[in-house]
Structure formats: C-alpha cells, structure tokens
Amino acid sequence: MLEIRHLKTLHALRESDSLVEAAERLHLTQSALSHQFKELEERMGMPLFVRKTKPVRFTSGGLRLLQLADAMLPLMRAAERDITRLVGGTAGRLHMAIECHSCFQWLMPTIDQFRDAWPEVELDLASGFAFAPLPALARGDLDLVVTSDPQEIAGLTYVPLFTYEAMLAVANQHPLASKPFIVPEDLSTEILITYPVERDRLDIFTRFLEPADVEPAHVRTSELTVMMMQLVASGRGVCGMPHWALHEYSSRGYVQAKRLGEKGLFATLYAAVRTDMLDVPYMRDFLLTAKDTSFSTLDGVSAVR
Amino acid sequence: MLEIRHLKTLHALRESDSLVEAAERLHLTQSALSHQFKELEERMGMPLFVRKTKPVRFTSGGLRLLQLADAMLPLMRAAERDITRLVGGTAGRLHMAIECHSCFQWLMPTIDQFRDAWPEVELDLASGFAFAPLPALARGDLDLVVTSDPQEIAGLTYVPLFTYEAMLAVANQHPLASKPFIVPEDLSTEILITYPVERDRLDIFTRFLEPADVEPAHVRTSELTVMMMQLVASGRGVCGMPHWALHEYSSRGYVQAKRLGEKGLFATLYAAVRTDMLDVPYMRDFLLTAKDTSFSTLDGVSAVR
DNA sequence: TGACTCCATGAGTAAACTTGATGATAAACG
DNA sequence: CGTTTATCATCAAGTTTACTCATGGAGTCA
Structure with a gap:
C-alpha cells in the first residue's frame, strides 16, 4: 500500500x-x-x-x-x-557482553588493541547483563558473548579462548596456606571476598561451595582486584580468582594461591558469536587477538590451555 | 532499494x-x-x-x-x-493549544460536550506552550489553536469565535469605582492581580499598560478566578478580566467592572485550523459547538459579538 | 499577449513482480 | 535403505507497475 x-x-x-x-x-x-x-x-x-x-x-x-x-x-x-559496513567487513558493530566478571582486566588489552586496528568498528561492552546474553546474541542484539557456559543454540558458534584454574587467595600466614588444597568445608569459617555481582555468576559458589552445601562465615565484596589482594594479604578474608589474575600477586609472595578441591577447579572461556560473523574480517581479527592475548597473559603462568 | x-x-x-x-x-x-x-x-x-x-x-x-x-x-x-480515520472523519485527533489563559473556563464546556459527541476523537489540550503554537499548527503538530492574534500563515484559516471586552475588576468602595473609565496611569498606584503566566500573554499589559509605559505598583498572581475576585472585593488589588468572566460577580454587586480606556479594550478570539481540516466532520462540529458555547456564555452579558 | 512555469494526462515501454510447473536437495518415515 | 514428503531454486509466461515521452491546460509575470 x-x-x-x-x-x-x-x-x-x-x-x-x-x-x-x-x-x-x-x-x-x-x-x-x-x-x-x-x-x-x-x-x-x-x-x-x-x-x-x-x-x-x-x-x-x-x-x-x-x-x-x-x-x-x-x-x-x-x-x-x-x-x-557488514558486507565490507572493515567497519561495523561489535557489541559484547561478558558473563565472567574477572575477565574485564583480561579483555581490556584485547579491546584496546582492537580499537587501534579497527577504528571504524563501533565497540560496546556490557557486563551487568539484566537479560540472558546468549539469546540476545542469537537475536542480533549482541555480537559477541564471553561465557564459560556454552549452550547449544542454533546459529551460534563457540570459540574456545583458554582454560584457566580458579584458585583461592589466602594470606601467607593463614592456616589454610599450609594445606595442599582447599575443600569446601574449609571456607565455612572464613570471610569470602568477591566482586559485587550475583552469586550464580561466581564459580566459587556455583561449582565449589553450593554443590557441597557450604556457606562462608561471611561474604564481603570489593570492586577492585588490588583492594581484594590487600584485604587477603592482611588476613581479613580469602578470595577466589583465576590463577592468571592471581599470578601477579602470588609470584611476589604477596599472597598464596591454593587449589580448590583435590583436582582443582577449571573452567574454559568461550567467545560465542553468530556463525556467519566468523567470516567478517574484523570479527576474525578480534577472536585471534583475544586468543593471542590470552596466551600471552597465561605465558609463564601456567601450562593450562 | x-x-x-x-x-x-x-x-x-x-x-x-x-x-x-x-x-x-x-x-x-x-x-x-x-x-x-x-x-x-x-x-x-x-x-x-x-x-x-x-x-x-x-x-x-x-x-x-x-x-x-x-x-x-x-x-x-x-x-x-x-x-x-482522517478520511472517515468520525475519528481522529484534535490536539489544541490556547494562548489566552482565561479561556480555559470558557473552553471546558465545549470540550466536554465534544467528547460526548465524538468519543473516537483523541483530544489533547496544551496551554503552556513553550514553542509558537501557530507554526506548530501549520506543521501538523497541532490541530487547533485558540488565539486572539491571527497571523497570516498559508494554509491556516481563522474562524472568529467571539469578541469580548477586557475590563478591570475593582472593589465597590474603591476610588476608581467612581470613574467612568480607567486610564493606564490609574494603575500606577494599584496592586494588579493576574493569572500566573507571562506578561506578553496578558492583554492588560500588552495593549493597555505597556503602550502607555505604565507599571503597576505591584503585581501578584492567582490561579483561580474566585480567589482573584475575593482579593479584589476586599480591596487588596484590581484585576483585568474578560467581561463575560466578570459578569457573574459584577452583576451581583460583588465587584465593579470598569472599562479600560475611553473606548474600551476589545479583543476577538479566533480558532485557527488548517484549512483542509474545515471539511472534516468532527472539526466542523467542534467549531460550531465552540461558537454556540460562546454565544450562550455571552448571552445576557453583553451585546458585543 | 506571449513567454514561462507548473501540473495533469494518455500512451508506450521496459522492468519488476507474480504465477504455476518442474526439478534438486534434504529430511522424515516405514 | 528405498520411498515419501517438504522445502527451496529455477524456468517460462502472463500481468502489473512505474517510468518516460509528448502534449495540453491553467496560472503568472513582463
């Protein structure tokens, strides 16, 4: 009409x-x-x-x-x-969401590098996602989601970035520092420090404490990793953290990094993208950069890939 | 494409x-x-x-x-x-703006009556117009403007509604009550009560006081006509008002209505509409209703049309 | 009045759209 | 494992649509 x-x-x-x-x-x-x-x-x-x-x-x-x-x-x-711009592939949109809070510091160098290489691409990063990011990705509202929990959704591809071990940071003189590894019950008398996000987005709750039905004596939050490390070092709490994020502090003897569970708590991070976006040049580049960054971040930290 | x-x-x-x-x-x-x-x-x-x-x-x-x-x-x-709906003409939109503040009470019965007759028409009334209403009318953002200052704009038609005399309400025992008419200088020692709107929308300023470069001793405002009449009756000020709005009070000897200037201060109210809207049934009806209402409002009050 | 501008109209043409039939491919089924 | 069914692509033909060209009427300005 x-x-x-x-x-x-x-x-x-x-x-x-x-x-x-x-x-x-x-x-x-x-x-x-x-x-x-x-x-x-x-x-x-x-x-x-x-x-x-x-x-x-x-x-x-x-x-x-x-x-x-x-x-x-x-x-x-x-x-x-x-x-x-999508067809050209040298410009376009890259709206990201990350489910894993501690990935911020890891993602930032990637983003900075990418921004230099592809100034025409409109970058956006959302972390506190009110809605489920993967469906939003499928719907087209997002272009990339960093997640450790890949769900089978048609049209989405998961590109593994790296595998990391979640560890517990404790003060050097802390009683737990002498144990070979931590069991959930160890934390029932501890103050646990976390990032200020919902519990179900923190591996230490969903995959360590909750399966064993253990609750820490107290939970307090902090925005900054540095601040958390200070609290831990001064014996005012313990905190779960990817080993690569912890390495900077543990290698200098500032805090101790302890394994969670006998076999350790491992997680793999994936970049979820719509499959057809894999062909877009700037997307290929972002994924490669992200992997590179993760390798170099991990370099000399752990053999875990 | x-x-x-x-x-x-x-x-x-x-x-x-x-x-x-x-x-x-x-x-x-x-x-x-x-x-x-x-x-x-x-x-x-x-x-x-x-x-x-x-x-x-x-x-x-x-x-x-x-x-x-x-x-x-x-x-x-x-x-x-x-x-x-516009073609059908029995439903549609009627977004109005009125420039003249004291017309509210006169317009309300018209609107009520219209709403009953044309329930399908979406009514909207804006008075405190930040922007110029007549260009907005020409642009299509409004459908009817009540104004006393018709400007020649292509595509707009001005339908005269009625002519009224703006008069001054004074207390019965007020010194000015004995004068045959008021001159601007008479107000230089008076407290003038007005509706709380900008001066340039009040005839008593734009067409009576300002041409003579006279400023009242004091200006105070009031939302309600009744309240203004009380203030006037108790000798705490004077106020300008359309004669028809004043009639209810002056005919009962509550206040006195005095002419402004030797020849009186008259104004004609127009309904401005886009010319092509004159053919739309509900618009015709609104204009007729408005005129009718103005006649009956004026009935027995004054011969001025 | 003549030149000019603006818009409307009718006819012709090329393109786009639609249709119904047919064929290829892949999934569903017995 | 062949058969059935469904989905989508393709083809040829008919129809519609949207345009251009050519022409004419109406209004406007010297």
Whole structure:
C-alpha cells in the first residue's frame, strides 16, 4: 500500500518547492511524480498537498505522512549503512557482553588493541547483563558473548579462548596456606571476598561451595582486584580468582594461591558469536587477538590451555 | 532499494518457520518469496537467512533488517490508521493549544460536550506552550489553536469565535469605582492581580499598560478566578478580566467592572485550523459547538459579538 | 499577449513482480 | 535403505507497475 518511495517523494517535495524540483532531486521526471501522487492520493482517499501554491502546502494527511517519513527514513538509512559496513567487513558493530566478571582486566588489552586496528568498528561492552546474553546474541542484539557456559543454540558458534584454574587467595600466614588444597568445608569459617555481582555468576559458589552445601562465615565484596589482594594479604578474608589474575600477586609472595578441591577447579572461556560473523574480517581479527592475548597473559603462568 | 515489502516478508518469515508458510501468510506464492529474497540478497550483497534449517535462521544482516522491520512496521500501521480515520472523519485527533489563559473556563464546556459527541476523537489540550503554537499548527503538530492574534500563515484559516471586552475588576468602595473609565496611569498606584503566566500573554499589559509605559505598583498572581475576585472585593488589588468572566460577580454587586480606556479594550478570539481540516466532520462540529458555547456564555452579558 | 512555469494526462515501454510447473536437495518415515 | 514428503531454486509466461515521452491546460509575470 504505502511505500518507501512515496515517503521519499513527499520528503523531497517538502525540501524543494515544487513537483518539478522534487523530480530533479529524485532523478525522476515531473510526470512520474504526478502519476505517483495521483495514485497515492487515490489509495489514501484524500489529497496530500495543494498544487497551485508556491511553496507547496501539505494537507493534514500529507503532514501526517511527512511525520512518518521523518521517523522512517533515518531508520532506513542507518540500517542500510549497517548492512553495507557488514558486507565490507572493515567497519561495523561489535557489541559484547561478558558473563565472567574477572575477565574485564583480561579483555581490556584485547579491546584496546582492537580499537587501534579497527577504528571504524563501533565497540560496546556490557557486563551487568539484566537479560540472558546468549539469546540476545542469537537475536542480533549482541555480537559477541564471553561465557564459560556454552549452550547449544542454533546459529551460534563457540570459540574456545583458554582454560584457566580458579584458585583461592589466602594470606601467607593463614592456616589454610599450609594445606595442599582447599575443600569446601574449609571456607565455612572464613570471610569470602568477591566482586559485587550475583552469586550464580561466581564459580566459587556455583561449582565449589553450593554443590557441597557450604556457606562462608561471611561474604564481603570489593570492586577492585588490588583492594581484594590487600584485604587477603592482611588476613581479613580469602578470595577466589583465576590463577592468571592471581599470578601477579602470588609470584611476589604477596599472597598464596591454593587449589580448590583435590583436582582443582577449571573452567574454559568461550567467545560465542553468530556463525556467519566468523567470516567478517574484523570479527576474525578480534577472536585471534583475544586468543593471542590470552596466551600471552597465561605465558609463564601456567601450562593450562 | 530496500522496500517495505521486503521488511514485511522478513517479518513474516520470522513468525512462520519456512518460506512456504510465510508465503501463505502474505497471500503470495513460495516462488514469489524466493525471487524476492534472491534479488534482495543480491542487492544487499549478503545472504539474509539460512535456508536448510527449520525453523529458518537469520544471518546477522537478516537480523539487522528484522530490527528495522520491528521499528518501522508499527510506525507505518499507526500512520495508515491515522490517515484512514482522517478520511472517515468520525475519528481522529484534535490536539489544541490556547494562548489566552482565561479561556480555559470558557473552553471546558465545549470540550466536554465534544467528547460526548465524538468519543473516537483523541483530544489533547496544551496551554503552556513553550514553542509558537501557530507554526506548530501549520506543521501538523497541532490541530487547533485558540488565539486572539491571527497571523497570516498559508494554509491556516481563522474562524472568529467571539469578541469580548477586557475590563478591570475593582472593589465597590474603591476610588476608581467612581470613574467612568480607567486610564493606564490609574494603575500606577494599584496592586494588579493576574493569572500566573507571562506578561506578553496578558492583554492588560500588552495593549493597555505597556503602550502607555505604565507599571503597576505591584503585581501578584492567582490561579483561580474566585480567589482573584475575593482579593479584589476586599480591596487588596484590581484585576483585568474578560467581561463575560466578570459578569457573574459584577452583576451581583460583588465587584465593579470598569472599562479600560475611553473606548474600551476589545479583543476577538479566533480558532485557527488548517484549512483542509474545515471539511472534516468532527472539526466542523467542534467549531460550531465552540461558537454556540460562546454565544450562550455571552448571552445576557453583553451585546458585543 | 506571449513567454514561462507548473501540473495533469494518455500512451508506450521496459522492468519488476507474480504465477504455476518442474526439478534438486534434504529430511522424515516405514 | 528405498520411498515419501517438504522445502527451496529455477524456468517460462502472463500481468502489473512505474517510468518516460509528448502534449495540453491553467496560472503568472513582463
């Protein structure tokens, strides 16, 4: 019924002052526009503009359609631009979400490096995701999700980034420091320090304490890793942390890193992307950079991949 | 390039699970959709959905276009509905603005009556207009403006509603009560009570005091006419008011209504509408009702029309 | 009045769209 | 494991649509 073409014509007509001028602007003949309006007005059942005046004047119906055009044409242009950039693959959008809080510091170098290499790509990073990020990825609201819990969703591909061991940071003189590894019950009398996020996003709860039905004596939160390390070092609590994040502190003897459970608590981080995005150059590059960064981050820290 | 039809097709394809089903939904053949997609994907330079899967899966490009469809299709439907209602003329929109503050009480009965008669018309009344209402009317953002200052704007018609005399309410025992009429200088020692609006929207300033360069001793404001009358009656100020608004009080000897200037201060109120809206049934009716109401409001109050 | 501008109209044409039939491919089924 | 069924692509043909070209009427300005 109503078509984009009509809106474009109306828009051009308002910008110019007559049908002829509007026709030129649209690279059409005046006759074409005349026909177009005739038919459109027939379909709408009302005139859309007054012809004899200069500049042209719109009727109420015409004005309403112009409102529509003003709303729709920019949307269209934006979408077409996005598609073009997507095809080109050197520009586009990369909206990320990360489920794992402690990955921030690991992801940041990757992002910085990427931003330099692909200045045309619009970067966005959301961490505190209210909604489930993987469906949002499938829906197209996101472009990449860093997760340790890959779910089988059609159209999504999971690219493994690296495997890390979650460990417990304790003060050097702490009683637990002498144990070969930590068991859940050890924490029932401890103060546990975590990032200020929901429990079900912290491996130490979901995969260590909760299966054993153990609750720490107290839980306190901190935004910054440095701050957490200070608290731990001064014996005011313990905290779970990826071994690579801990390495900087444990290798200097600032705190001790203890294994969680006899066999350790390992997790693999994946980058989830829509499968067809794997072909897009900037996406390939981001994934490669992310892997590289993770290797170098892990380098000399652990053999775990 | 990109057209509504394409968005509708994509939308239908997401709702159904295959091309055939989408085709049915759109009352088209499967072949039609196949052709349509082939061409669209060619134009876009990328596939938009994965065919072999069930339900169909969209590529990133397809998802982006679906986002666009989700934004645009509702806008279109709303616009088309508005146009239909505009043509029918028994339903539609009537967004008003009034420039003259004291017209509220006069307009309200008209609006009430109108609402009963045309329940399908979406009424909206704005008084404190930040922007100029007449250009907004011409632009299509408003549908009716009550003004006493008609400006020649192409496409607008001014329907005179009635002429009224602005008068000054003073206490019975007030010194000014004995004068045959008021001159601007009389107010230089008086407390003037006004509605709490900008000065340039009050005739007593723009057409009486300011031309004579006279400032009242003090200006205080009040929201309610009743309250203003009480203040005036108890000798705590004077106030300018349309004679019809004053009549209720002056005819009972509560206050005195004095002429402003030897010849009186008259103003005509107009309803400004876009000319083509004069044909719309509900608009005709509103204007007639408004005139009627103004006649009956004036009835027995004054012969001024 | 004549030149000019603007818009409407009719006819012709090329392109786009649709249709229905047919074929290829892949999944579902006995 | 062959058969059935469903889905999508392709083809040829008919139809519609949207444009251009050519022409004419109406209004405007010297």
